[in-house]
Amino acid sequence: MEKSTQTIAALLQEERTFPPPKAFQQQAWVNDPKIYEQAAKNPEAFWAKAAEELDWFKRWEKVLEWNPPWAKWFIGGKLNASYNCIDRHLKTWRRNKAAIIWEGEPGDERVLTYQDLHREVSKFANVLKKLGVKKGDRVAIYMPMIPELPIALLACARIGAVHSVVFGGFSAEALRDRINDAQAKLLITADGGWRRGQVVPLKKNADEALKQTPSIQNTVVVRRVGDPSVTLGQNQYWWHELMRDAPLECPPEPMDSEDMLFILYTSGTTGKPKGVVHTTGGYLVGVTLTHKWIFDIKDEDVFFCTADIGWVTGHSYIVYGPLANGTTVVMFEGVPDYPDKDRFWAIVEKYRATILYTAPTAIRTFMRWGEEYPKRHDLSSLRLLGSVGEPINPEAWIWYYKVIGGERCPIVDTWWQTETGHILITPLPGISTLKPASANKPFPGIEAKVVDEAGNPISPGAGAGYLVITKPWPGMLRTLYNDPERYKQAYWSKFPGVYLTGDGCKIDKDGDFWLLGRIDDVLNVSGHRISTMEVESALVDHQAVAEAAVIGKSHDVKGQAVSAFVTLRAGYKPSSELADELKKHVAKKIGAIARPDDIFFTAELPKTRSGKIMRRLLRDIAEGRALGDTTTLADPTVIAQLKSQYESSES
Ligand code: 7RM
DSSP states (O other), rough: OOSSSBBBBBOOOOOOOOOOOOHHHHSSSSSOOOHHHHHHHOHHHHHHHTTTTOSSBBOOOOEEEEEEEEEEEEEOOEEEEHHIIIHHTTTSSSSSSSEEEEEEESOOEEEEEEHHHHHHHHHHHHHHHTTTTTOOOEEEEEOOTTTHHHHHHHHHHHHHHHHEEOTTTSOOHHHHHHHHHHHEEEEEESSOOOETTTTEHHHHHHHHHHOOTHHHHHHHEEEESTTTTTTOOOTEEEEHHHHHHSSOOOOOOOOOTEEEEEEEEEESSSSOOOOEEEEHHHHHHOOOOOHHHTOOOOTTTTEOOOOTTTTTTHHIIIIIHHTEEEEEEOOOOOOOOSSSTTTTHHHHHHOSSSSSEEOHHHHHHHHHHHHHHHHHOOOTTEEEEESSOOOOHHHHHHHHIIITTTTSSOOOOOBOOTTOOOOOOEOOTTTBBBBOOOOOOEEOOOOOOHHHHHHBBOOOTTTEEEEEOOOTTHHHHHHHTTTTHHHHHHTTTTTTTEEEEEEEEEEEOOEEEEEEEEEGEEEETTEEEEEHHHHHHHHHHTTTEEEEEEEEEEEEETEEEEEEEEEOOTTTTHHHHHHHHHHHHHHHOOOOGGOOOOEEEEEEOOOTTSSSSSSHHHHHHHHTTTOOOOOOOOHHHHHHHHHHHHHHHHO
């Protein structure tokens, strides 16, 4: 160990810069960098100004009350999220504007205007009431990516019920545990969903879960796939039958700014999932302003966010942010490679999407498949690209920029979490000089720092450490549902009064932030703390590598040795020569200290269902341990195969 206040080594040097294109800058909502200082001088005034862009039934009396770690925003204010996302647009020309352009996996389409959305949401809100759902009750939602999903969210918001969306890819047990933790009264699901031409049996899973969920009184089922074997049991109803004679008018419930809007479960490293609680006023202010400024949203835009609404990205940037801004969003039920590997590009072309928001894991997969798929389509409608979910390595950034953006579209690499509610660290496309793999700067009104083990700020250019948020922000989680102690412990105990993100980060001499992955994943090689992100980026920089996951493996002398799991691009084959070449490549790119001791080639990496690499399971394999919790894995066969291959290569 070199110092007691140990930080993370900053190894990777990325020198390329991309200033904002003049034409983009001129038309952008934000084109004066002074906004940062102005907001920093008085963040509360800054956020109050943002709040004025929403419609309030009653104005707030106080902007912020902060008794760490308890925050309240826009105290005394009354508003309704569904009213802000729908009703207020009906008073304008937008009433017949497309709110949601939806495409199903089989190629079916639906377009809902704001007026259509108003009708469907109001009717379903009346259905909820009729089924006995009251303000404050929790409603569990387990659905595919069909229009009824955002309709259900907004209907809950309309009557003040709290939605808890459980991603449709989760198992019956995961659904059961989340229903029970939230004590949900109603479940909304579907007969099934489409995935690569197969039916995901949502109703079957739901029935399995319902055997052990005593709080559920009724279940509503959307007929999506038309599976004739799906029948209704007691207290179960078809969505379309309930909707048939539901009244058209349902006045939005005036909600207190601090009333709960939703719970969203996120898996902790150990133990039961955490029920992240978001409230109404602050969250809506945060998602609305960040969506408008970061994506530079104009009325002409067609915003395509590829996330599932089962994740926070879908909540904030398919539903609440875009609809509050009166945007047209593209919502897609399927996957990028069905029926072929050009599906996203076909959608961009067909609906003339102007903004695409997707994840690095998808971008690296597209790189692996090759340029021929995007090249089949006209992507010239795109004017801005976004990335979220993981650090994007420079090679993937450059590929995205060139192949998808045609070297004309700025990329916003947006850092945030389920807990933060909205984007906190990001470029602003009209003013930021972009650096591939840097998420740029805290959004105006946000104060973030990188600190060492003792909590002392690391000055710009001096290295890496813990990313923390040092002032409350409007969309921050308010607590963990029914577990305030865990809330305090997980986020506020390491550095008192300061929010711990759990991510490693470096800050360069310009004050730009570079995310380095989860602190729990950091390696320690001979006392040097090395981020997974930097070694992985060096590997992906080699033309043969599609994706890489790096872990520390126990080593007698060094403590830990760098061990890499690598997938190759089309046209490359594993060999010991290639492994040697990759080791050398890492040593050359970032230094001998990071040179991998071993490289293991694999066809797939284990990922969560939202696409994040699960390094913890790779560590279990490398150390020959039993696998830890695998319930959040997207594809359990990947890890089983990897384990047996790895074990036979060792012997
Ligand atoms: C939005 C979302 C949160 C974690 C976070 C990071 C990682 C997300 C970026 C990123 C580097 C980014 N919510 N992360 N965005 N890392 N650059 N632009 O993903 O709750 O599911 O995950 O995701 O580690 O802590 S989340």
